[in-house]
Structures are given as C-alpha cells and as structure tokens.
Amino acid sequence: MEKIYDIAIIGAGPAGISSAIESKIAGIQNIILFEKASEHSMTIRKFYKDGKRVDKDYKGQVVDLKGNIDFTDGDKEGSLEFFDKLLQQYDIAPQYNTDIEKVIQKDSIFEIHSTNNEIFQAKFVIIAIGKMGQPNKPDYKIPPTLLKKVAYNINDIQAGEKVLVVGGGNSAVEYATYLAEITDTTLNYRRKEFARINEINAKNLQESMQKNLKTKLGVNIEKLEDNNSKPQAFFDDGSNETFDKVVYAIGGAVPLDFLKKCGLQLDESGLPITNNLESSVKNIYVVGDILSKNGASIAIGINQGYDAINQIKSKL
16 A cells, blocks of 8 residues: 555556556556456457457558557467567566456545455556456346356367357357367357458358358347256247357447446446546546447557557646
C-alpha cells in the first residue's frame, strides 16, 4: 500500500502491452501491468489455432499505426514472439496470476483490489481486458454432466472424436476447417450464409465443405442433453445428433460485474461509455476490444493504448 503507481494497467493483451510500452517511451516509468493468467496475450494463445494468420487490418479495417509499435501481418506464433520481445526490450514484467476484482476511487487515488486480497494504488487506471476471457455461452442450459464435453476453443480436441462446432464467425470457421482435416466435424450456424468471415476463411470453408466438413446451416440448437455421457444436440428443424464434443465459438462477453464494481457507466449494449477513451469515472481509461460490439483489431487496440497514454501524460 505504500507505493503509488502513476498508471495501473489491467490486462496484458496487445492493448495493455501497448499502454505499458508507450508509458515507458513517454517517460512514465512508475507503472504496473496486471494479467490474471500466467502469460500475456491469452486471447491469442487460447482462441487462435496454431499457425493461424493474424492480420493487422482485421476484417478489412485499415489501421494506420500511430505510436511506437510496428505491428504487421503474421501468424499466431510470430505475434506472440513479437510481444515477447517488446516486453523484454522495454523491461516490462507483467504481474502474472493477478486477477483484479475491482477498482475503488479514494480521493485522487485508485485502490486496485485483487482476488488474492492484495491492494495496489495508482493515480490512473487503464482497463485493457478482452472479452474472450469470458466467452459467450449458449442461451440454453448445458447439463452439468457435460461440462467436460463442452469447450470454447479446440486445444483439447483429439483426432477420432466426433465434434460439433457452433458459430458463424472467423474463429468458428477456422476451428471447423482445421478439425475437419483430422476428425469427424460438423459446423452449425443459425444462418445459411457466413457474412462475417474474411475472404481467406470463406475460400477455406468452401473447399472444406466440398471435401470433408459437414454442416447444419440455417438451424438453431434448442437444447443439449446427456446421452450416455455424450452431448446430444436437438435442432429446431426436428433433427438431433450425438457428438463426443461440442465447441462453441460464438464470441466473447463484456465482463459486466467487473465494470460495475469499478463504477463505470455502461450503454444499452453493456459496453463502457467513454469520451476519448476516458470512462465515466475520471482518470479510468478503457482500451481494446472491450469497447467494440464485434471485437476490435489488434492494431486498433495498440493505437488506443498510445492515445490513452498521451492523454494521461498531459495530466501528470
């Protein structure tokens, strides 16, 4: 409690790392970067399959980088290595395995409370947590006996398992086309057309469907039941099928409880209300895909980190 940081950054993904690096470059050395996991960039690590292409201009959003981080197109492994080197170069050691529960304003200082009952103090706070730490779950109930049969990424899927992938975005298509090469895979999407995927994934999807990927398009899952310890999906077209595993790739959820505990005002969509990245709580800034309904690009998050630091520097 004795030390008061100039800036506390919550979340060590690209936007949080950008905020930390731009702080150092701006001459603000007294910072701390929190990450609840044991490594940085967990969205990339957990939800990108190995070798996945990582575009600077996500979904065609052309972004001119403003700051000092020269992020370019690459793949999952290259992007992680890129951020590894940046953290090392600027001597930034994130405080890993530190899950922040809430931020409380005490006069002109913020108290940052972790779930380990630690309390840190800072003059400014940047919230840079992503949505994928809380992946969206289906509206229907998943039987408790099936929890180990349901996943939100494909890290634990094995060859020989019959898998249902649910979703209509890039991640769902990438998961399905990859899995179809190694195991019996069905892709389910509530619409008949994939309007949200990029050109490369659209091409791969068509090729995979012609080859070995099964699909159930234009139908919803109404419920999931336990059939001899396997998930049985019941669809609204009257059909049902049993699988070994179900993978949901239906986006991420805004961590509402955390934002409310920090006192932030939210809009009707549950997103933080900001003015030039500053939240409704003075001196708390928000950056990254938590500000976007459909997920922001890495490059946008990097720019937001740069912009937030410039604003904070003018106040220090």
